[in-house]
Amino acid sequence: MRWLTDRPYLISIFILIAVMVWMFAPKPEEEDTEQTVATARALQKVQVRQLETSQTELTLDFTGRTRPLQEAQIAAEVGGQIMTIGAERGSRVEAGDVIASLDPGTLVEQLESAKADYDVARADYTAKTKLAQQGLNSSIVQAQAGATMSSAQARVAELERTLGKLDVRAPFAGVLADRRIEQGDFVDKGHTVADLLNLDTLVVEGNVPETLISQLNVGSEASIALIGGDTRTGNVRYISPIADQQTRMFSVEIEVDNSDGAMPAGMTAEVSVPLGAVSAYKLSPALLTLSANGDILIAGVSDQDTVELYPVNIVRAEADGLWLSGIPDDARIITLGQGFVHEGDTVEPFDEATPTDTANN
Secondary structure, three states: OOHHHHHHHHHHHHHHHHHHHHHOOOOHHHHHHHHHHHHHOOOOOOEEEOOOOOOEEEEEEEEEEEEEEEEEEEOOOOOEEEEOOOOOOEEOOOOEEEEEEEEEHHHHHHHHHHHHHHHHHHHHHHHHHHHHHHHOOHHHHHHHHHHHHHHHHHHHHHHHHHHHHHHHEEOOOOOEEOOOOOOOEEOOOOOEEEEEEEEEEEEEEEEEEOHHHHHOOOOOOEEEOOOOOOOEEEEEEEOOOOOOOOOOEEEEEEEEEEEOOOOOOEEEEEEEEEEEEEEEEEEOHHHHHEOOOEEEEEEOOOOOEEEEEEEOOOOOOOEOHHHEEOOOOEEEEEEHHHHHHHOOEOEEEOOOOOOOOOOOO
């Protein structure tokens, strides 16, 4: 020790060497940084729900508007004065019922006169035909008599048709939505007398996007729900063969029985067309995330307790959740803590039915 005491510079050298060894020696904390982070992630607790295979009805839903199967503006075929009214606004009429009648004026007298002229012309033609057969008359005279008789006959037919047009009749059974004339009014030929609607059958018109139109077929059954709460069942009767150039939507028509007259025309209707059953799960939209490409994803835990992301499709939306397809059968979906993990992370899952206070949220 005296030897060392006499040489104090050696003590300084030993201390310097020890400090350098400590400074440059590998640090366990630095070597294991990545491992420590991974361990921390592996310890992340997430709440999961074990899904069970379920089926739901896939539907194609769109909004439409009801309209009558038939509607017509009934016009006067001849001009004249309205003499009588046969139906009131809002009343039901059958096909052929008289809605209004026009004053015949002198048409009846003209018809009687025309019939008399026809009788004379026919008698003259008969007589001249007999004379021609006996060689007492020329064929030209006979032909002239025949032409006169045909003209008189045509006149009778024309007047009879005109008299028949004085009665404005319903072309089909329906409801008189509006009557535009009153007794005593003068109308011209072509003047609209009334609006007639056939409400026994309604048509719901709507538009379907081009991405979904291939799933519809003529004859498919559809459920109709009106704003007021009334529901009916109908069938697809028409699918437009061409899309609207602006909206890229296809016009679709659903035919609905309305023989009880309870459904008015012009109402907004929600249409739902069943497309068949699919495997789907009802979950909260809060569990969904979006990928950088805009895909809808949901996080789950594999059998090896690693985080997996499943792309899903929204089958149907309801007030209390979304029906999603694309999730593997019997998957474990993360319902709490998904915001703290990434795809591929190893986690410590616990069932959401088991109360716990250990989750990091």
